[in-house]
Amino acid sequence: MYDVLVIGGGAAGFYAAIHIAEDLPNLKTAILERGKEVLTKVKISGGGRCNVTHAQFDPKELSTNYPRGEKELLGPFHSYASGDTVGFFEKRGIALKIEDDGRMFPASDSSQTIIDCFTSEADRLGVELHTRCSVTGIQLVKNDNEVFWEVQAHEKTFKARYVVMATGSNPKIWKLVQQLGHTIVPPAPSLFTFNISDKRIADIPGLSTLAEVTVLDKKMQHQKLRSKEVKEGVLFSEGPVLITHWGMSGPAILKLSAWGALLLKKYNYQFKISVNWAPEYHPNGLLDLFMEVKEVERKTVLRTKVLDVPKRLWKNLVNAAGISEKETWPEVSKLQLQQLVDQLTKCVFQVSGKSTFKEEFVTAGGVALKEINFKTYESKRLPQLFFAGEIIDVDAITGGFNFQNAWTGGYLAAKGIIKSEKEKQ
Template sequence: MYDVLIVGGGAAGFYTAIHIAEALPAAKIAILERGKEVLTKVRISGGGRCNVTHAEFNPSELSKNYPRGEKELLGPFHQYASGDTVGFFESRGVALKIEDDGRMFPQSDSSQTIINCFLSEAERLGIEVKTLCSVTGLVQEESDEGAYWNVLVTSGNLKAKQLVLATGSNPKIWKLIKDLGHTIIPPVPSLFTFNIKDERIANIPGVSTYAEVEVLPKRKQGKIVAKNKLNTLLSTDGPLLITHWGMSGPAILKLSAWGARVLEQYGYQFKIQVNWVPEYHQNGLLELFMQVKQVEKKTVLRTKVLEIPKRLWVNLVRAAHIADEITWPEVSKQQLMALAEQLTKGVYQVNGKSTFKEEFVTAGGLDLKEVNFKNFQSKLLPNLFFAGEIINVDAITGGFNFQNAWTGGYLAAKGVVDNMGHKK
């Protein structure tokens, strides 16, 4: 009989196990991992550098980065947040650094540093790590000493007084906890890039600029389809990256996270409106152009009057049907109005999505109403805890999904320790 079994050998699983083992050195603890290797998502995170967390140390501001889970995580972040994560790693010899955009990485710039930290801690604390150990069933049983979990695995069964599920977006585990009476919110992709074929961006991959992006609501016979409160959230701003297949970058990824459910309803076929110069609206930009027209003699194409990448300016001038040789004195007000529209209200058709790097994040999972966020314990079943993306929490890119794993893992560990203490 194990004191604690943790299903899932990822970030949340190891973090939970380490905190339990530190508090209860005599406890018999094992991590069960279905794959050949543990911590595979940690390895590929942040392009192999591991984006550990984000330098947002205010709990209420931190929680705003979670399209699903914002309200629920506010309390937990007051208990354990980014500063605590930094402390955890630094006390174990892993120094972190903050990049300009707030993302935090190990100073080594290698995810292997984080993996080594977890593996050495697990070894030091006597935590068993069982790989190629797939869970096929979960049964709560009674004994003279009270309820315990019978965990069916590929090679037989294991018993535990306390059970922590930290399996991420794993449909098989979701089905097992649904069979136990829990509610699962169907998963849909989050954090993806937009596939767009459009002459205005076709030949300029790699161009990046700050932009405002809005998803236009779908209309059917004059009525807006899927009009819900999310629609009001479907606009954002930030760096936008033009790619070979369309658009990416923080602005697009934020939209994909906040709009995960609506964009799935749209079948990933929808239109976006882009303002490439967020400091201007169409009429204000037209006024600026009319002033430039009075003083500038060169061609419109060769006079970039705004802070946007040159190649993008050239494409948008051509999209406004202004010929390459047309000078500012020659250009008509109608043409300049068309250019102002291309710059502030350009509409682009999105046809499908692509996964962002190798990192796959889903919106969906265990219904948040069924989790006690003081200790991440099930509200329906005793001695059952959750940590990480198994619950219906997901974040925008930037280290926030990992912070959910660290916070959930820490509080679940605390809950397990409290339960074990009550039994002694």
């Protein structure tokens, strides 16, 4: 009989196990991991550097980065947030650094630093680790005054007084949890890039520039949606846009995919976006600027990059506006300049599918939030059953926020078990 079984050898699972074993070393704690290796998502995060958390230390501001879970995470973040995560690693001799965009990485720039920290801590604290241990069944057993969990894993059955479910987006585990009586919100991809085939971007992969992106509905109207990324009631995002071989990526696109995860799934990933490549200008003001340039400039429009837009993109948009390579500013008409303004400020693209953003693959959906006590991360429906990480219906934009959800959930689930044990003593 174990005291605690943590199902899932990922970020949230290790974080919970370490805190339990550190505070109550007499408890017999084990991690069950279905794969042959643990912490695989930690390993590939941030291009192999591990984007541990984000330098957002205000709980309210931190919570606004979660399309699903913003309201529920506010309380937990007041108990345990980014600053506490930094403290956890510093206490173990691991310095974190803050990059210009707020993302935090180990100073070593290697995810192996984080993996070694977790595995060595678990080993030092006596946490058992069972790999290649795929859970196939779980049930609550009540004998006399004793309540415990039986966990079936292939040919072996584990028994434990407490279970922490930290399996991430695992459909098989969701099904088991559903059979126990919990509601599972149907999953949908949350971080993905947009597949776009368009000659305006076809020959410029690798180009990155700041832009505003808006999702249009089927009637070409701005799509209304409640979220942090709202601007005048629109599903909207701003930031770097990266042109890729298959379409568009970058922070602005990934944020849109997170906030619009459920809506874009409903659209079957067939929709239109409007891109503003010159967000610092109002369209009317931009036309006035072009008319002024027309009065004084004698070179071709193509060779005169008036705005801070990448040269290759400017060339493609000038062509799309119907302006030839040889046309000079005096020769170009006001109508052509208006078409160039439209290409720059409301450049419409057809999105035809998605591609998974491998490093930060995240899924919306999971255990319904209303069925979890967010003070302890314990199930409201079943005793001595806890959840942490992406198994619940919480997901974030890219930037270290999904890991912070894992650390906070793992920590508070551990504290919930510790509190329960101390109350029995």
